[in-house]
Amino acid sequence: MPKVWDWDLAGQALPLLLQGFLVTLAATVVASVVAIILGLVLAMLRRTRFAAVRAPVRAFVEFVRSTPVMVQLFAVYVVFPGLSPFTIGVTVLGIHYATYMSEVYRAGIDGVPKGQWEAATALSLPRGRTWRAVILPQAVRNVLPALGNYVISMFKDTPFLAVITVHEMVFQATTFGGDHFKYLEVFTMAAAIFLIASYPTSLLVRRLEKRLGH
Amino acid sequence: MGSFLSQLSQSWGNIGSALVITVEGTIGGAILALVLAFVLGLMALSRFVVVRGVARTIIEFFRGTSLYVQLFWLYFALPVLGFKISSALLCAIIAFGLNFGAYGAEVVRGAINAVPRAQWEGAIALNMSPFQRMRLVILPQAWVAMIPPFNNLLIQLLKSTPLMSLVTIADLTFEAQQLRSATGQTAWSYLFLLVVYFILAYILTLLMNALESVAKARLGRGTGLRGIFRMRPADPTGKSLGAGLAGAGTEIEPVEAANLTSKTMGAGGPGGGGV
Amino acid sequence: MATEPKIPDLSEVDTPPNLPTGTPMVQFDKVVKRFGDNVVLDHLDFSVEQGERVTLIGPSGSGKTTILRLLMTLERINDGVIYVEGQPLSHMDRGGKLVPANERYLSTVRKKIGMVFQQFNLFPNMKVLENVIEAPVHVLGVPKDEAVERAKKLLDLVGLADRVGQHPTSLSGGQQQRVAIARALAMQPDVLLLDEVTSALDPELVADVLNVLRDIARTTTITMLIVTHEMHFARDVSNRILMFDKGRIVEEGAPDKIFSEPENDRTQTFLRAVLEER
Ligand SMILES: Nc1ncnc2c1ncn2[C@@H]1O[C@H](COP(=O)(O)OP(=O)(O)OP(=O)(O)O)[C@@H](O)[C@H]1O
Ligand SMILES: [Mg+2]
Helix, strand or coil: CCCCCCHHHHHHHHHHHHHHHHHHHHHHHHHHHHHHHHHHHHHHHCCCCCCCHHHHHHHHHHHCCCCCCHHHHHHHHHHHHCCHHHHHHHHHHHHHHHHHHHHHHHHHHHCHHHHHHHHHHHCCCCHHHHHHHHHHHHHHHHHHHHHHHHHHHHHHHHHHHHHHHCCHHHHHHHHHHHHHHHCCCHHHHHHHHHHHHHHHHHHHHHHHHHHHHC | CHHHHHHHHCCCHHHHHHHHHHHHHHHHHHHHHHHHHHHHHHHCCCCCCCHEEEEEEEHHHHHHHHHHHHHHHHHHHHHHHHHCCCHHHHHHHHHHHHHHHHHHHHHHHHHHHHCHHHHHHHHHHHCCHHHHHHHHHHHHHHHHHHHHHHHHHHHHHHHHHHHHHHHHCCCCHHHHHHHHHHHHHHHHHHHHHHHHHHHHHHHHHHHHHHCCCCCCCHHCCCCCCCCCCHHCCCCCCCCCCCCCCCCCCCCCCHHHHHHHHHHHCCCCCCCCCCC | CCCCCCCCHHHCCCCCCCCCCCCEEEEEEEEEEEEEEEEEEEEEEECCCCCEEEEEEEECCCCCCHHHHCCCHHHHHHEEEEEEEEEECCEEEEEEEEEEHHHHHHEEEHHEEECCCCCCCCCCCCCHHHHHHHHHHHHHCCCHHHHHHHHHHHHHCCCCCCHHCCCHHHCCCCHHHHHHHHHHCCCCCCEEECCCCCCCCHHHHHHHHHHHHHHHHHHHCCCEECCCCCCCHHHHHCCEEEEECCEEEEEEHHHHHHHCCCCCHHHHHHHHHHHHHH
């Protein structure tokens, strides 16, 4: 009778999983950068004076955040066969989360008291300067924990990149499991690695939240 | 495009049954998640530290590990331990239920915590038992606050259902891939699929908005039916999807937690020290 | 709303029996209550007889609310015993020893006490009538028809017979507070606790609520513990005034005596301040 849990097999798989985990981390970081920047851009576009810009941006945000990231990955993957899976993966994941983060920024910008705008006007600060020096620093500071929450969520969504053959951790686990006809060890370890990585991070976000007085 | 449309009209029957599967996975997962959310959410408010501990562990575990991994674990790894879930669809429903039930538990807990303390006290002054306080007074009020975050989780669940196609379930995504290989119309197939998901998401949002209107009207805060057609609410805190323990909904501080347990169980009422 | 409050005939309304026994209705025996290091009540002793109406006055923070909340079991007592009709409130007898009360025991003693809150605390998930019948039906097990009938009488008593189907949120503060009074009376408590029930109200709504309470005081024998800054009202309805300062009774007596010739300095200063403010 075969052992239920095979330590040898687990030992063999671990280096592969960790190697995959590096890809997972890299994907999380790059996708976060995309989301954090693009999210702000989307939020600003949704505040422009031009309705011709606002409406399509809003439609884009609603559409992207209401449809599965996994299908979005498939779609972009097959439409741009020339790009590397990793590039496509982090871009799509980043855009997907940018739509969430745009809502975060929006709330943050709306949360800056009206008096701040009025004070900037009273000082005759130009509009661009008002944004950069007065509004955004306050807004961004307030939304940092929320952005952190979405980064953690994105981290847990990186396995979706496996469907377009990005060699992240779950891809490695699936391949290894398939090769050895045994999935218990690899998926248990993958789950454990996720937990070990995400739980402390969420504690950090919580600390940040407390520090910023939420 | 032309061949895509003609193939589409031919596969209409298949797409219909795939749609049913996707909806089944969504609704089945949502029902299980709802039940678990209430069970775990109420356990997390228990006055018994052991009960709270069990609930917290389960919640953190299923929030902290990826849904993708959970589904694969249930489908590929669990049989090794001697449990084989009879169908892949059931497997997916269980995975969705566990994962979103854990997120939902934080919604339930947060919403119950958000009911003003005065309401607990009003119920105690009328000599209601702890169970009656919860059932007659607190939950009917907390429920309203749960609906928008539940809506977000429900859409999130719908958006996770393409995972089913990875464990051999012939859901919409699976069917779209069939369509794609039959027509070679890759872009159209996936665009069609995205539009179908978008429509499904919008229908679910309409239903949840209607539910919210009804619930609000019962609290005398009627907004009428105007609000029903709006889009799903944003979650500018990221907490509904966020992280383990911490990111969780309205956080209760230890002191408050102590109060809350006595509020819930009422042995002598909220033990003061609320500040 | 501005209509003259009805002065209904209370003889129809069920009132708790007046028990002419020697046991005090409420007795505080060396009661200690602390919040952290802040000792709010330090070995407080006093008692209230059956059918008596006692008003607690005193400066802010003197512990008046705390006393009512302890009686309503909303706060936990740190030391001493509170008796309600001779029954300890926070403790129960188990094999001759007093142990902290459990929920089941609490509910038997708590049944005798009703409370009206400063902020009304009506349940927004229930309409006016439902607010009043909810506890009689679910806690006392009164059949629904009967509870409805009684609730309607009580709502009539507080001048809100025509509001039974409305949501509490659609009522004025004064109306909400009168619903809350009806709701408390529907449980037929022996003791009614009133904690500054008019201080959250706009001035023009105060009179209606106080008139309802005056009626209840005049026509029933329910024991009342009242905290109020409405000194005329206190004078009208109370048999006795307790003046508190820093968790102690510094003076007590009949309303006429306390209001016309207070002996204690603190009482004098306090009353002067309160009466000037009006
Ligand atoms: N939940 C609590 N936590 C900490 N301290 C409390 C709490 N409730 C009351 N206290 C303190 O207990 C003391 C008495 O408060 P209490 O509310 O009984 O006074 P009061 O006589 O009702 O005053 P007021 O006229 O302002 O209503 C105050 O010092 C108050 O700060
Ligand atoms: Mg008070």
